[in-house]
Amino acid sequence: MTTAAPTRVAGLERLAARTWRGLEEEPYGDWLLRAGGGFTGRANSVLVTGDPPGGVRPAVDTVTGWYADRGLRPCAAVPVPGGEAADAAFAAAGWTRDEDVLVLVAPAGPWPAVDVPVQLDDAPDAAWLAGYRHRGAALPATAAAVLRNAERPLFASVRPDPVAARPAAVARGVVVDEWLVVSAVTVDEPYRRRGLATAVMAALATEARARGATSCLLQVTASNAPALALYARMGFTEHHRYHYRWAPPG
Structure with a gap:
């Protein structure tokens, strides 16, 4: 598991977000709302780094409404460490958790x-x-x-x-x-x-x-054993993880 500090995790997540963007994006405090017609979680989830305005519990309702207005199932990308408080708020609202996604890094x-x-x-x-x-x-x-x-x-x-x-x-x-x-x-x-x-x-x-x-980053689901084995042979190591939280269907 990762030992990266939350500030380093947040910085790398924001950098990666610049490379796979929604077709519509809107800052929400330190968070980033993203919508891309439903193609991929990364382009259609709120990136939870730092703090939203007004605290995490009211933010759940705001995020829910933002995605509902666009006809998308609300989704949050929650990096760890750093996203624990937001993750707890989404869980309390009944949002389900996907498997871990590993963020791997290596020299380029x-x-x-x-x-x-x-x-x-x-x-x-x-x-x-x-x-x-x-x-x-x-x-x-x-x-x-x-x-x-x-x-x-x-x-x-x-x-x-x-x-x-x-x-x-x-x-x-x-x-x-x-x-x-x-x-x-x-x-x-x-x-x-x-x-x-x-x-x-x-x-x-x-x-x-x-x-x-000088450096390389990629993301792979924890269950993708063949890809993880390949990337380990190429010298990649785990920097941190994130997971998606999905609002209840409705």
Whole structure:
């Protein structure tokens, strides 16, 4: 488990939030309300760092109303340490808790990778979008807008020859304040266990270092054992965790 101080956790969470943004965002004290058409928890949850105006108990009602007005199920992203008081308030209001998400950090490569060509683009084309399987499912219509909504994002892909319906592997990276934040790492089933996840990450890291990045951050669910094993081999260690709280359906 993490030993990071709450202030360091909050700073890294706010940095990561700049790389995966809602299509609508609104500060609420130190918290950040985010809505992105329902695509991903990160783009459709209030980021709970620091303090909301008026205390955490009234904030639960405000957050509930903000998301209800947008037709979204209210959701909170609660980092630990630092979010314990807010977490207790959401729990008392009947909000359910998802599994832990681990925030992992490492130097930004270089990582040894298999010798395959990796394509880097500044926007996701239709093939890249077909290759990214969020939680195993095809992407909704709002996904492309959320994926592009960052400063100078990079989209890596390994494209089989002859060209298949979707890439063999994809990943997304954004550089902010000397950090490369990696997301959307997906390897198509027939191409797994060939080192392609490392290949797309290594390509992102090479470009990120040219842009001044020295460290790398990524997020992975606690139950994703294969990904955790891969990232451990690449030198990633746990910095902290967060989880989502969801309002009761209704």
